[in-house]
Amino acid sequence: MTSKRVNQSGGPAAKKWDFRTIGNNFSDEMYKLNDHRTETCKKFGFMKNITEFTINPDTPHPDERMRDAIEDMINKAFKRTEETMGRKVKMFGVSLTGTGLGYPVYLPYRPYPQNNADVVMEEINKLGQSGGESGDDMRTVLLSRPMQMNVTCVALPAGEGPRNVHKFDQNIPGKYRIVAFEKCADPRRSIRVLWKGPMGREAVVPIFLENNHWDGLKNFVCFFNRGRNFCIDCECFYDQAVYHTYECKARCYYCNRVGGMPCTKERGVKIECPKCRRFFYNQQCYNYHQGHQTCNIWKRCVECNKTYQFNPKSKHECGEIFCRSCGICHDPKRGCYIKPIVVKEEKDIYRIVVWDSETSQDKTYKGDQKEHVINYISARVTCTECCDDGNRKDCRICGIEREKDWSEAEGQEPTKEFLEWILAAFDKKYKTYLFAHNAGRFDGHFVFNYLCRAGKSPMPLINGLKIYEFTVQNSKKHSMLIWRDSCLLMPVKLEAMKGTFNLDCEEKPFFPYYYNKKENYKTHLPHLPPMEDYSPGSMKKEKFDKFEKWYNENKETPFYLPEELKNYCRNDTEILLKSIVEFRRILVEDITGGFDPLPRSCTNAGVAMSIFKAMFLQEEELSIVPERGYERCDRASVIAIKYLEWRSKRDNVDIKHAGNGREEQVGKYKLDGYIENVSGRGKCIEVMGCFIHGCLKCYDPTAQLIGGRAAQDLYDETQERLAELRETLDVEEVWTCEIEQELKKDAEMKEFFEDRGNEKGPIDPRMAYAGGRTGPMKLFAKADEKKKISIYDIVSLYPAVNYETAYPTRLPDIIIPTRDEIDVSWTKPDDLKYKGLYKVRVNPPKGLRIPVLQLKCDDRLLFPLCWRCASSFKKENTRCEYKCPHDEAQRRYVATYTSVELAKALESGYTVDRFYRAWHYGEDNDDLFKGYVRLFLKLKEEASGFPKGVETEEQKKKWAEEYKEKYGIEIDLERVKKNAGLRYISKLMLNSLWGKFSMRNSLCKNKVIDQATEFYRLVCDHKIEIHDIVEYSDGAIRVVYKDKEDFVTEHSSSNIIISLWTTSMARLKLLEYMQEAERNGGEILYTDTDSIFVMHDRDVEPITTGKYLGQMSEEYGGYEIEEFCCGGAKQYGLKMRSKKTGDVDYVMKIRGITFDVDNHKTLHYEAFKKMVLSYGKEMDPAFFVYKNDFGPTRESKVVTREKHKIVNKTQFGLNGTIIRGGLDYVMKFEDEDTWMWTKSKQLHLRRSRMEAELRREMDRLFGYKNDLE
DSSP states (O other), X not given: OEEEEEOTTOOOSSSOOOGGGTTTTSOGGGEEEEEEEEEEXXXXXXXXXXXXXXXXXXSSSHHHHHHHHHHHHHHHHHHHHHHHHXXXXXXXEEEEEETTTSSOEEEEEEOTTTSSHHHHHHHXXXXXXXXXXXXXXXXXXXXXXXXXXXXXXXXXXXXXXXXXXXXXHHXXXXXXXXXXXXXXXXXXXXXXXXXXXXSOOSEEEEXXXXXXXXXXXXXXXXXXXXXXXXXXXXXXXXXOGGGSOTTOTTBOTTTXXXXXXXXXOOTTOOEXXXXXXXXXXXXXXXXXXXXXXXXXXXXXXXXXXXXXXXXXXXXXXXXXXXXXXXXXXXXXXXXXXXXXXXXXXXXXXXXXXXXXXXXXXXXXXXXXXXXXXXXXXXXXXXXXXXXXXXXXXXXXXTOSOSEEEEEGGGTOOHHHHHHHHHHHXXXXXXXXXXXXXXXXXXXXXXXXXXHHHTTOOOEEXXXXXEEEEXXXXXXXXXXXXEEEEGGGTSOSOGGGHHHHTTXXXXXXXXXXXXXXXXXXXXXXXSSOOXXXXXXXXXXXXXXXXXHHHHHHHHTTSOEEXXXXXXXXXXXXXXXXXXXXXXXXXIIIIIIISSOOOGGGOSSHXXXXXXXXXXXXXXXXXXXXXXXXXXXXXXXXXXXXXXXXXXXXXHHTOOOBOGGGSSOOEETTEEOSEEEOOTTSOOEEEEEEOHHHHTOTTTSOTTOBOGGXXXXXXXXXXXXXXXXXXXXXXXXEEEEHHHHXXXXXXXXXXXXXXXXXXXXXSSOOGGGGOOOOOOEESOSXXXXXXXXXXXXXXXXXXXXXXXXXXXXXXXXXXXEOOOHHHHEEEEOSGGGOOOSEEEEXXXXXXXXXXXXXXXXXXXXXXXXXXXXXXXXXXXXXXXXSXXXXXXXXXXXXXXXXXXXXXXXXXHHTTOEEEEEEEEEEOSOEETTTTHHHHHXXXXXXXXXXXXXXXXXXXXXXXXXXXXXXXXXXXXOOGGGOSOOHHHHHHHHHHHHHSGGGGGOOSOOOEEEEEXXXXXXXXXXXXXTEEEEEEEEEETTEEEEEEEEOGGGOOOOTTOOHHHHHHHHHXXXXXXXXXXXXXXXXXXXXXXXXXTEEEEEEETTOOSSOBOSSTTOEEEESTTXXXXXXXXXXXXXXXXXXXXXXXXXXXXXXXXXXXXXXXXXXXXXXXXXXXXXXXXXXXOOOOEEEEXXXXXXXXXXXXXXXXXXXXXXXXXXXXXXXXXXXXXXXXXXXXXXXXXXXXXXXXXXXXXXXXXXXXXXHHHHHHHSSOOOOO
């Protein structure tokens, strides 16, 4: 990577760019250029153009000037890249950062004009609406703050390679295709393609680079010594051409020849083979297929027109394709099933290595940041056989050295020598799992960075900056080294593991991290280092008190850094090794009875899923739900229906389509949209989904699209269909990519598409997936002699839901109503005929105190009674007198809900007037998770010991009988004793399972690349979208990419219905308790997913409590809660007084803020209370400074930097809430008839009582009449 900085007055002598001319169509006073630099990576063919600039706030129309500046910077970046690289830019990505934006703007790598200045401005506008500072008045301020824009342009070489090999090709243009090979450090492939000439040459000339010398290869297939054919274009091996991948550009789709170019289509030629029934468009292509296996292996079905691979053992069924998840052929609309794990009799044998590193921070990184460099590593080794049988003296798996250390103070290179030992020291027959605690954000990054730079090409699983796992293969035949973060399995601090697992070892000591410097290696201190070196300010108060006491007692203890490093690291590895061994023992012996789930996943959720699959899941019980629903072929119909309705509105014509009834059918074809013509010849509008119909503007002709078919085949088939329709109709052909481009230009059309009242088409289950009801209903409350504040928490909410709920199982029936069935009048639960998901148009009621149905709006989860109010207020917090001005048509919306939640809504006054879709599950199972919950509940109760008050044998038997009667579990009284480790794991497993089913399938993937051709292959892959390119060295990069929407594949446990049903039932359970509290005269202050804060009469218990799953228990029972104040969801404070001592205590919880020693006084309770009471007015913000915050960078370096956080009015997360009537009523976008509380009277009257008094009070306070009828 080469980098050059360009100053403000110009640039290098070779290329004098005047960067002050950015936006040269407007004055220099409009902006200020702060800095510009470029970074070029010639090996991989991309260039970064980084510009720091500021928009002049006084310039007219700053939005337009911002857009013009961005466009000009993109143009300049293109020009500089093409001048430097000598070739055209294929695609580019954009990142825009600035203090005024709140969050960075990122555009994935796309060609122009898919990425342009308008798209960047659209993303900026989204940030203004959904986060950070917003509003028209803030726009100028935002754009006037310094920003940095990075435009990374990728320019693929047309013929360039290392060591001037491309010059060979220039000497003999058009005749020979030169392919250069070299040795590769990656053990998975000893030889790789270094460079290759363009396709379409007469012959291939392979050459090999070794010791700076080129050798010719007479037969490069024999050279690989694989006994298989090698495809130059795919750079992979294959046995027979007929089985080579369809996506290879050098393979003919029709005759299956590999090499050269696919056979060209000759005009007017279309030959059908009578044997395989396939079509050929070239006589030579047809002749070749007859003389080879193609005709016998690949057939075309005349019924469904699909080409399939012939198998005499299984008959082709129309509509079926081969499923990689199931390993069988089936209809893609049917879906797949989650497979149970078949437990093998033989145990998994593998090696476990735990390691820990300590770092110095002598180096600086990008200014004042401190870069961490490893100066000590300690490692310990064991294996599963030693874990089960006790440590053996001569273990072939563990090796000779079970403990080893590397210290920079002793002249070693810890990272380098540690990795050399790991790669060479052990028997390669067994896999090695390497654990470090917090490896994902600390230790693992050092190793990952080193391996990338060393050419080992680790295969990572990374999300953002967090490494979940990465694997390294030491050679072709050797087992993998799997690096993991033990925090993901045991989310508990290392210092707490001794107590959690009852370990026999020393406690984790305190260590002076900032004394760990090279200059101190030879210093013998007669006392401990200064207290500041231990970073006490970053400790929480409890830990600081413990540290302060220890330091004062031991401050005269002599201290020698190399020895203390050794003791500290060894202690860490001892604790971690014993914890992992005990964690595995509990899983294998106490829980599964022999099945080891540890190798199957790097997270506790994955371990929970493995246990469920191995012990409880039945065959064909839970389906793999497609990421975007079962109607994949109809996904384009969502856009199609909206487009046809838009056309109907714009052109004022009646268009018949699937959204307003069944599609019109002409002959054997159904029409997307049909317009009758009184003259006799009708018109059809065909909306073509690019993925379904093979748009050649979006996909290469050989690209495999829907059903595994080539884009060219789909396109040809579509054109044949349209040609037949044109014989009797006027046909208008519209592609979805054209609609998307039109949406960017037509604001009125875009607004129509985004209207929730026009949301029709197939069900997208992700749209129905939402979390818990979290947020305040009052911002401040104070207890007195009559009123009390209580906090109630649901006992194990999600395990309770898993145990009690009947879950939909197997596959659903897709219910599509006819035209006459769309309009409905549902007012009661009995109107719902199906169990599953509904897509309906909902009419919220007026005056409902606690809304039932949730709705996602601009990434916010709301519970509104008016769609227009919810969408119009965005995220602006407002303190005002408000009255909903919208009529019923404006208040209603279209959304997807579970049948159980929709039934509750109908019971509460909601109505449904349109029914668009349903997924009906004919089967459900209320025992699906009962066995799983029983297993871990039994272990948890036994490991908790006998509860308080259960002491006699009779009491113990009665306690066990209660659990048997309620849950059907047999508690073994002999096993009931406190076991912190078993209890912790049981509780962890109870809460970790259900969320795994809904893990996103569209997460970013990462690939470490050290070969330019691999990078070019990703750049040219139409199935993916590149999001980031991270450089580790001149020869190694990490490409972050994501599958495009049409190519997302589901993971092996993907069933969002399970998670969706769980969260739906959890919301209903909380709703029941909320309604109970109000029925008993309670005033709800705040709700979280599983808790309720209530103000109530002191002589009334508003909520029934209990000790079992799903029942309520009171929190802070030992305290009298005197005050409650809240700034939004997950942002509240409590003032409490101990019932025993009378001491005042405070609880402060603000999302994203850690109250350490340095910051606990920054925003104490009284200051927070003052901010809450000043809500909607000007307020002084609270600034939090974390001086020693450390974390990884994109390049997997770890740095310490000073981090700043601010809490002000924009951080109060009230989701655009309107505050009305002092601070005592939080209005969730309801209407003028909604219940409200007032500060003066704290009215919590029921509608059936004292209506006249309430009407008078509201009139006095708000100045308007409130209709209660």
